[in-house]
Amino acid sequence: MTGLDVERIRAHFDFPRTGRVVTNNAASTQPPRELVELYRELIPWYENVHRGQSTASRRTTDLFEDAYDTIARWINAPSRRCLVLGRNTTEAHNAVMYSLLTEFRHGDNVVTTMLEHNSNFVPWYALTHEILPRLGKTVECRPARLDADGNVDLEHLASLVDRHTKLICCTGASNFTGSRPDLAILRRIADASGYLQPTGERRSRLLIDGAQLVPGRAVDVQREDVDYLSFSFHKMLAPFGVGVLYAKEHLLRHGRPFLYGGDMIAEGRVFPDHVDYNDLPWKYSAGTPNILGVIVSAQALRLLADLTASSERPLFGGTGSFPYAVTQRTMDRLARHTAQLTGRAHRALAAIDGLTIYGPRERAPLIAFNRTGTDPFTLAKALDQRGVEARAGCHCATLAHHALRLDPPASCRLSFAVYNNEEDVDRAVEAVAAG
Template sequence: MDTPPAPARPDPLGVLGVPGEINLDHAASAPCARAAADAVAELLPWYASVHRGAGALSRRCTLAYERARQTVGDFVGARAGDHVIFTRNTTDSVNLLARALPAGTTVVTFAGEHHANLLPWPRGSVRLPVPADPAGAVRALAAALAELSRDARPGLPVLVAVTGASNVTGEVWPVAELARVAHRHGARILVDAAQLAPHAPVDLAALDVDYLALSGHKLYAPFGTGVLVGRGDWLDAAAPYLAGGGATSHVGPATHEVRWATGPARHEAGTPNLLGAVALAAVCAALAGADRAALHAREQALLSRLRRGLAALPDVVELRTFPADAPRVGIVSFVVAGRDSADVAARLAAAHRIGVRDGLFCAHPLARRLLSEAAARTGRTDLPPTALRASLGLGTTEADVDALLTALATLP
């Protein structure tokens, strides 16, 4: 623990918490930001229908909902022609896009993805091996797309789907470089920004990506909303994700007499999650006005403190895909040799009031591979079959990190 102290704690969101509880599980669900809670509380007395009423309450709620869409779109750098579609979460967003793919689309992913970016894609998708470093990811994608260009029928679409930051290791993927490769071969690219957006600015225009998905519950707005943002042509041409009220411009007396709406409404049938959208927009606005460079510097200091402390514990082994110095956000997965990960997590919670995640983190292929590689790298034969994950957020302090390290060092 010889790293320099982290900068003073800036918390532009006013993250809520329970005194005495140490939450190191932000990667699963982040705590609620005061900005989100306040936005919801302010709107609650006015709560009414959206897009479906002429009364003052309904008009106010409709305006709040559409302003939230604009705020979220601005936060992620949405361009003219992009749709900002509110969903339930990242998984819902990716499934929506999977339903909207043109016939014959080939999807290219990496085996290190979260299940949400592995399971929704159609048969015939290409799953590339986990690369050893970011440059290897770029080379592997270039080779795969060149092969598809030779072998696939001309004109069939290709979508590359990749994480922005791994939910297992926190390692940041070379999104801009992957986007350049994809576009050079005529492919589109989706970024799963669920783990990246809470830690770093994400801009569709700057990264030149076609689609982006994220979850509010990982972005300090745990009110059941996510978004899919991106190019409108595939989304407008696809059948609605849900059939129902709000997704239509006309319904006639016969079953086939339906004209579907275009734009976000096409895929937002039913009463929308107004409060979730407003909460997410409030967090986006607060973060947009914050000093993101200072927040990043502080997180990196805490992350360095955590990783150095873990490395100093003789029975703790960190899991990683890329070299140890690769860029990453505040997520670290590790194992304690000779100890069951679920048992360690339970002891941390019961004896120290520290919350971490244990398991395979909804990324089973990657987590199992990393556990196997960790055993080979260290020569340890007593590593458990599942891992532990500590993930940092705006409310994390040096004392929280030190408490975890002390608890691990003194496990009975």
Template sequence: MTISMQDVRQLFPILHQEVNGNPLVYLDSAATSQKPLSVIKALDEYYRGYNSNVHRGVHTLGTKATDGYEGAREKVRAFINAASTEEVIFTRGTTTALNMVASSYARENLNEGDEIVITYMEHHSNIIPWQQVAKKTGATLKYIPLEEDGTISIEKVEETVTSNTKIVSMAHVSNVLGTINPIKEVAKIAHSHGAIMVVDGAQSTPHIRVDVQDLDVDFFAFSSHKMCGPTGVGVLYGKKHLLENMEPVEFGGEMIDFVGLHDSTWKELPWKFEGGTPIIAGAIGLGAAIDFLEEVGLENIEAHEHKLAEYALHRMAEIEGITVFGPNDPMNRAGLVTFNIEGVHPHDVATVLDAEGIAVRAGHHCAQPLMKWLNVSATARASFYLYNTTDDIDKLVKGLVKTKEYFSDVF
């Protein structure tokens, strides 16, 4: 059964409420998405009906929980087209996954004189781990310059990546600019120099079809909570031969094969990276979210969001004094619009909009180097998902006009 875009909104209970006396307009899905009833029910069913630990027991509840947990892993594998479930590691989220690559792979394989290449548009989670690796190993951290519209050019990538480059790490989609980066082409350049390709997929996986084998990336990280799933769970995809040669970053129960008094051995993939009681309910909820997204269709979601982005860019261009950041071409950006109103702090913009029941994000969006590149301290961001409509954007525009008028009267 396929769920039509027209019916989607009805499946999200949280959206049917008022905030500050107004119908909720939720435009903050880049921070976290809302959850459909099917995901909420899956979590409820686990806790009500078969809450148990996985792998260790042979009783009925334990078996059912294990089936649900490992079944979710297979859903993830199919969703991103990994070659094997051995390449799918459950983590706490994108941040944890990227830190695992930095700690377990990079620190062990990089040396003084090696290079790590990233971009100015990265989330802090894809900057700070590499800063720490560079400090520990003596490697050099380099940045690919951005074009004026906040995109990257293949020519600049080729100029920045050298024979000394060992890691190229990049967001698939910028959480501020909405830029969709040419990951497949960048991965090809990285590999031609003997480097590995690491991708922050937090902002792409919920919105566009991801095929890790087609992209030919070495590591790919994403979070459940941005794709209609629960918080506190995410995924690290890694090519099997790389994961096999990496050491675990957490040690304890679940990830061991044999423990002696002075030495221990680890389980095979993927379990050697999942120490302790895993995020069982979270994984099951993520599996339910994947089922939901597949029913709607990633292609339908992508097309819907491009239309929303195009409509938002058109409507916001009607408001004098608004600066919109990122690519002008809606086909080259994801479904979000980051902007500032001249003379009004982004936090004030968000506060006035909230009074109208409109939820947007304001601040540096965990991307301070990009804020510096944009020559601003903060921005406001409206981000869209499958449950948003052009009516939501019309209400946003009306709210922005009201914000301008309010601050014009005040000052």
């Protein structure tokens, strides 16, 4: 037993009334009713932030800034100054790429992996193959291979890292194999490189794609000692177009902004020959941000704590501090629940003749597979006809599908969230068996 009252949790969502079996949660989760209503409730007092003197502007600014604080506390970041909020995880990775663009030296390299989501490979491919060559710099992109179980081969990754490795980019949890590389090992590999950073540190930076990691377990950025961490709220109950980049504060102070103009400029500090940028975190907040999306997305974290009953007091709708222990309890309960569902699905799917499951036994709450003689797209359509929402394709993990020599480079995937129950799993498995 996981201790979650799943039926009580499901009562906060509208999708169960449709009879849908929602098992495509690795792509996007469903929004609880409270978040949609909160969005609507904010409208009467909506106003832009940081530039207005009206009561509405000051009220909205307070809620907006508190949202930054809530998100920072959720991942145990030292403060809001460590956050860059944008549209999604992809934008977060591009923000890192552009912030480091002018720091790369001729002969440097970036180490990534064959397990990456396209959003954590293509920016580095573009940087090293298209952008920097036009600036007269030769920089390599070195992808680490996969092992037989669909994990990142960490020994191979370590062999690719040398004193010219500026950055290591790695998924925290694969959206294809479900593999979760050991972050402590990645940190040790990065530390051992000896690369001299502009800040004086001698180690490679470490960027973790947390799009599937942060929704699945508690992440303490100080304990994990990551330099950069990305994730998106549309995989955490809040489909309002908000993505998060955590970075160590000194890296954001030293780095170049991704976008220029608007709120990232210090008030009144634009001259023909000089421009001053705003204080952190607003230095990385160009133009008018997704104000209501940010406010409501932060409240999604508070609501998740309430749904799992992991806080001593209700948090949703409130502001102010709460201990990181709330995150730990919330995510531990959620992780136990989704692990139980994933294990149940894995055992049942493994018993189906002709089915190949990709990835290790211990995994993030998703399972990708193919069935001999059945195209994955055809299989996903067959599941849909039985009311089960799967997903077929490469899941933007194109490199890994090619590495496993899948033709077409695609698989069918089921993925689970806090509101899924055992009936969802059983219906999905039955649909796969029948498909």
